[in-house]
Amino acid sequence: MLNELAGAPGERLLGDAYWSDFEERFWRTSELGFWKLERLQEFQEPTDDSWVASSKGNWPEALAMLEGRREALTQHYAKLRAHGFETWRIRVVEQPLTDYMQWELRLLLMRDELGGHTRVIDAGRLRSYEEDGVLPELITLGEDVVYRLLYDDNGLQQGGVRYTDRDLVVRCQEFVQGLYSEGEDIRKYLAREGMLPAREQH
Structure with missing residues (x-):
């Protein structure tokens, strides 16, 4: 996948240029949906109060x-369904979990509960x-676009490289879907790791 993207023509979008492009295209996503591969283990989210x-x-x-955030996210996923698509994520995890990952997995559990389908896969299976x-x-939106996300050395997102070649988008989507099919339900993973909310542990 790295080689395929490296050899493909793409447009580098930074800052507001990326976010405005993504937002506009996101709400036009077809029923094939939003698919995301999340690989890195450390990020910075300085605008997120919880982080x-x-x-x-x-x-x-x-x-x-x-x-x-539960109510706002409930409304968000209802809006997605009204637009005719859903979201799917495969989250790569490495042991020991970083502090960031311990936080993000709890957010992803809530997303999954409300309709943002999420599975987890161990990094060892990606060798x-x-x-x-x-x-x-990676993020794919239907068959229209794939973004390779860009981050600085501190884990702050800078933007992304946008690719619109349909064959490449389809290959990226199928790659992410393949990893998703190999992944583990996020609730089962968190239960096994002893990370479910206290009210749900028995």
Whole structure:
């Protein structure tokens, strides 16, 4: 996948140019849906109050803030369904989990509960795909576009490279779908790791 993207013509979009392009295209996604491969283990989310709290070690506050998003996320996924598509993510995990991953997995669990389908796959199962380097973070929107997301050295998203060649988009989508099919239900994963909310542990 790295080689395919490296040899394909794409447009580098940074900052507001990326976000405006993504937002406009996102709401025109076909019934084939939004598919995302999340590979990196460390990010910075300075505009996210819950992440900021977690980065300071205040887990109770961070988790309470996440729970406070439930209604907004419920409305978000209802809006997606009204637009005729759904979202699907495959989240790569490495042990030991970073602090960021412990936070993000709880957010992804809520997304999954509300309709943002999410599965988890261990990084060890990607070795055959990563002989030339770590897989990129990818988003496909229907068959129209694939973005290879760009981050700086601190894990802050800078934007993405946009590719619109239909054959490439389809291949990327099928690749992400293949990983998703091999993945584990996020709830089962968190239960096995002892990471479900306390009210759900028996």
